[in-house]
Amino acid sequence: MLPSREASIDVLDDAAVAALAGWLAHSVSGLSQRDGVTVRVGILGAGQLGQMLALAGIPLGMRFNFFSPTPSASAESVGSVMIGEYDDVAALREFARGVDVVTYEFENVSSEAVAEIEQICPVWPPRAALIASQDRGLEKQEFTRLGIPVAPYRLVDSLAGLEVAVRDVGVPGILKTRRFGYDGKGQVRITARSDAEAAWNALGPAALIYEGFVEFERELSVIAVRSSDGTTLCYPVAENHHRDGILRTSFAPADRLSDAKRHQAESYARALLGAFGYVGVFAIEMFDTASGLVANEMAPRVHNSGHWTIEGAETSQFENHVRAVCSLPLGDCAPVGHSAMFNLIAEHPDTARVLAIPDAHLHLYGKSERSGRKLGHVTIRSRTREDLQRHVDALRAIPHII
Amino acid sequence: MLPSREASIDVLDDAAVAALAGWLAHSVSGLSQRDGVTVRVGILGAGQLGQMLALAGIPLGMRFNFFSPTPSASAESVGSVMIGEYDDVAALREFARGVDVVTYEFENVSSEAVAEIEQICPVWPPRAALIASQDRGLEKQEFTRLGIPVAPYRLVDSLAGLEVAVRDVGVPGILKTRRFGYDGKGQVRITARSDAEAAWNALGPAALIYEGFVEFERELSVIAVRSSDGTTLCYPVAENHHRDGILRTSFAPADRLSDAKRHQAESYARALLGAFGYVGVFAIEMFDTASGLVANEMAPRVHNSGHWTIEGAETSQFENHVRAVCSLPLGDCAPVGHSAMFNLIAEHPDTARVLAIPDAHLHLYGKSERSGRKLGHVTIRSRTREDLQRHVDALRAIPHII
Numbered sequence: 001m002l003p004s005r006e007a008s009i010d011v012l013d014d015a016a017v018a019a020l021a022g023w024l025a026h027s028v029s030g031l032s033q034r035d036g037v038t039v040r041v042g043i044l045g046a047g048q049l050g051q052m053l054a055l056a057g058i059p060l061g062m063r064f065n066f067f068s069p070t071p072s073a074s075a076e077s078v079g080s081v082m083i084g085e086y087d088d089v090a091a092l093r094e095f096a097r098g099v100d101v102v103t104y105e106f107e108n109v110s111s112e113a114v115a116e117i118e119q120i121c122p123v124w125p126p127r128a129a130l131i132a133s134q135d136r137g138l139e140k141q142e143f144t145r146l147g148i149p150v151a152p153y154r155l156v157d158s159l160a161g162l163e164v165a166v167r168d169v170g171v172p173g174i175l176k177t178r179r180f181g182y183d184g185k186g187q188v189r190i191t192a193r194s195d196a197e198a199a200w201n202a203l204g205p206a207a208l209i210y211e212g213f214v215e216f217e218r219e220l221s222v223i224a225v226r227s228s229d230g231t232t233l234c235y236p237v238a239e240n241h242h243r244d245g246i247l248r249t250s251f252a253p254a255d256r257l258s259d260a261k262r263h264q265a266e267s268y269a270r271a272l273l274g275a276f277g278y279v280g281v282f283a284i285e286m287f288d289t290a291s292g293l294v295a296n297e298m299a300p301r302v303h304n305s306g307h308w309t310i311e312g313a314e315t316s317q318f319e320n321h322v323r324a325v326c327s328l329p330l331g332d333c334a335p336v337g338h339s340a341m342f343n344l345i346a347e348h349p350d351t352a353r354v355l356a357i358p359d360a361h362l363h364l365y366g367k368s369e370r371s372g373r374k375l376g377h378v379t380i381r382s383r384t385r386e387d388l389q390r391h392v393d394a395l396r397a398i399p400h401i402i
Numbered sequence: 403m404l405p406s407r408e409a410s411i412d413v414l415d416d417a418a419v420a421a422l423a424g425w426l427a428h429s430v431s432g433l434s435q436r437d438g439v440t441v442r443v444g445i446l447g448a449g450q451l452g453q454m455l456a457l458a459g460i461p462l463g464m465r466f467n468f469f470s471p472t473p474s475a476s477a478e479s480v481g482s483v484m485i486g487e488y489d490d491v492a493a494l495r496e497f498a499r500g501v502d503v504v505t506y507e508f509e510n511v512s513s514e515a516v517a518e519i520e521q522i523c524p525v526w527p528p529r530a531a532l533i534a535s536q537d538r539g540l541e542k543q544e545f546t547r548l549g550i551p552v553a554p555y556r557l558v559d560s561l562a563g564l565e566v567a568v569r570d571v572g573v574p575g576i577l578k579t580r581r582f583g584y585d586g587k588g589q590v591r592i593t594a595r596s597d598a599e600a601a602w603n604a605l606g607p608a609a610l611i612y613e614g615f616v617e618f619e620r621e622l623s624v625i626a627v628r629s630s631d632g633t634t635l636c637y638p639v640a641e642n643h644h645r646d647g648i649l650r651t652s653f654a655p656a657d658r659l660s661d662a663k664r665h666q667a668e669s670y671a672r673a674l675l676g677a678f679g680y681v682g683v684f685a686i687e688m689f690d691t692a693s694g695l696v697a698n699e700m701a702p703r704v705h706n707s708g709h710w711t712i713e714g715a716e717t718s719q720f721e722n723h724v725r726a727v728c729s730l731p732l733g734d735c736a737p738v739g740h741s742a743m744f745n746l747i748a749e750h751p752d753t754a755r756v757l758a759i760p761d762a763h764l765h766l767y768g769k770s771e772r773s774g775r776k777l778g779h780v781t782i783r784s785r786t787r788e789d790l791q792r793h794v795d796a797l798r799a800i801p802h803i804i
Contacts, residue, residue, distance in 0.1 A: 351730060
């Protein structure tokens with residue numbers, strides 16, 4: 001299925017990646033360090049991920065330009081924002097001419113736009129990973145090709161196809177758009193075969209995927225980073241809790257994780273990063289099941305379930321991402337203490353109450369309040385699990401923390 | 403000596419501090435958190451300390467305006483810089499009108515300028531501490547008044563006075579300008595009574611201070627922070643190494659420090675912070691002698707010997723300073739592992755070589771290379787002292803690290 005796209009992944013693997021690595025190495029090494037600013041990084045998008053990338057990169061001598069369709073209070077505090085549409089090729093080319101390397105903070109940038117930018121400067125992570133992550137169908141096929149277990153699924157592009165898929169995969173299951181779904185949007189649950197028509201009408205006509213349910217104990221994720229020389233490091237696995245399709249909390253390192261499952265998570269990450277010729281930070285969300293870890297989805301970028309690494313790891317995912325895309329050596333991913341990350345959603349808690357909690361670290365994104373919106377996060381990083389639990393309990397007592 | 407200035411310290415203690423605290427509490431609480439940006443902080447100065455204050459405060463929802471006589475690549479990446487002279491009252495007033503609270507990143511702002519700003523918005527740390535720290539004579543008198551041991555000294559304002567001072571205090575000793583000396587500038591060593599005239603001609607005519615030598619084993623510093631409600635916390639004592647009057651390295655927590663001396667360092671900080679009605683971060687440099695800790699000088703601001711706290715403490719000195727001046731609760735000052743901080747002076751080391759050292763954290767200030775200039779720092783923060791030593795040895799092998 002979709003062989004031409006899958007082929008394009010392999011083509012990038014072999015040739016373009018090597019060319020881009022050489023190009024970037026030349027570009028960065030051509031800059032003088034004497035003025036203390038080593039590289040200008042362009043970021044497509046200007047949200048909280050961009051803000052945190054810049055906060056990590058500025059101390060390394062990097063400066064940041066953002067490209068976004070709308071002004072952003074998150075990014076404006078740490079760089080300059082160029083306003084433009086992601087399909088405005090002329091604007092993207094102008095943006096690329098002002099920076100040494102481009103990266104992105106979300107995966108819904110069109111690969112055509114990235115191809116345009118690649119004419120001017122290197123773009124990391126590679127387009128192959130972007131393409132696969134934009135399409136749940138391609139993504140699943142890539143997992144399968146690499147021997148990574150996934151939930152049973154069928155690609156669907158008609159009501160008749162959906163009926164066959166529901167029959168083959170069974171119920172319950174979830175019908176999802178293959179493209180542009182995030183934070184639980186573009187998903188409908190199917191609990192009986194008779195739900196198929198309503199589900200198709202809710203999401204179709206469109207390229208969809210029907211996925212069977214996986215019986216799982218909990219959701220996990222692994223954040224990994226690969227440098228331009230192929231060095232790959234993995235952060236400790238995190239345990240994640242979602243509500244209404246939105247990540248609420250992450251705990252890391254995850255409790256009660258066997259070495260076998262930890263190795264499994266890392267092997268999934270290494271297989272994918274190698275296959276994509278990846279450079280940068282990458283995330284895989286997984287289900288923890290009795291028979292092992294089942295991959296759910298991947299993200300070719302820094303990831304919400306890795307925000308705890310700012311305090312909870314020797315080097316944060318943000319710093320390692322900018323190190324990687326700038327061809328610098330990676331930093332250690334080992335944990336520092338025990339961490340719990342809480343997303344701040346829809347409403348801000350009282351800043352003073354949060355900061356009064358021992359071991360609490362507040363990260364606000366400068367965004368105005370709105371239903372379902374991620375406004376910030378709090379990480380509690382403690383020496384012991386007992387301290388962590390006590391401070392987490394105190395944090396949970398504050399209004400608007402969930 | 404100089405009783406009117408000393409009196410002004412007490413006046414600020416009693417009345418103005420309380421008034422300003424109320425004013426600030428009102429100002430901050432009057433802002434809505436709903437847009438995710440809680441307070442706009444004005445910083446006098448736009449160097450690396452300002453940059454690191456902003457990097458710490460942006461995640462707390464703060465935004466930063468800097469006031470500086472010259473453009474600054476350090477600060478421009480994290481806020482807007484208003485260009486103006488420190489004695490341009492109209493410019494300072496305009497600057498103050500655009501922010502909720504003002505602080506400063508160095509102590510050579512005139513207290514008259516601060517008084518002008520206080521007409522418009524609160525300024526922390528308090529003017530009393532600024533005044534004392536600007537004059538080595540006042541500073542020594544304040545230490546003595548609070549029972550804090552200092553080197554023997556005499557204030558000097560003539561060659562005849564210097565000759566008397568050298569006779570009373572003895573040689574060797576150091577003649578220093580009372581005002582505007584930093585990083586070893588404005589200092590002349592006197593090793594024989596016959597050196598007095600040459601020393602006077604080198605620095606005079608000016609208000610000077612002649613200080614006797616203290617026999618010490620090593621130099622230490624303590625960073626403390628006091629919040630607007632009077633809560634005072636101290637970071638672990640650091641051991642500092644200077645060369646040519648410039649700080650080169652800090653190790654924290656300092657090795658082989660008795661509990662008695664640690665308590666002594668903390669008691670000096672608490673006495674001074676209380677006397678000044680202080681709000682913000684404060685540093686005292688001390689000599690470690692056989693008979694106890696002897697105070698050398700203080701700084702009413704975040705301090706180079708506290709840069710290790712970014713990685714090496716639960717909450718950095720920069721975050722605690724902005725928390726304090728914005729009337730927010732302070733964060734824990736406990737150490738995280740063992741830290742060593744190396745200043746990068748005059749020339750940049752190779753970024754990739756630094757980042758290849760395990761546990762190394764690089765902080766560049768965006769400044770161009772110049773003799774004697776602090777361009778950045780590297781902190782190594784390790785789990786064990788053995789790891790720290792090994793990584794420090796590796797760092798020292800890199801050119802331009804001293």
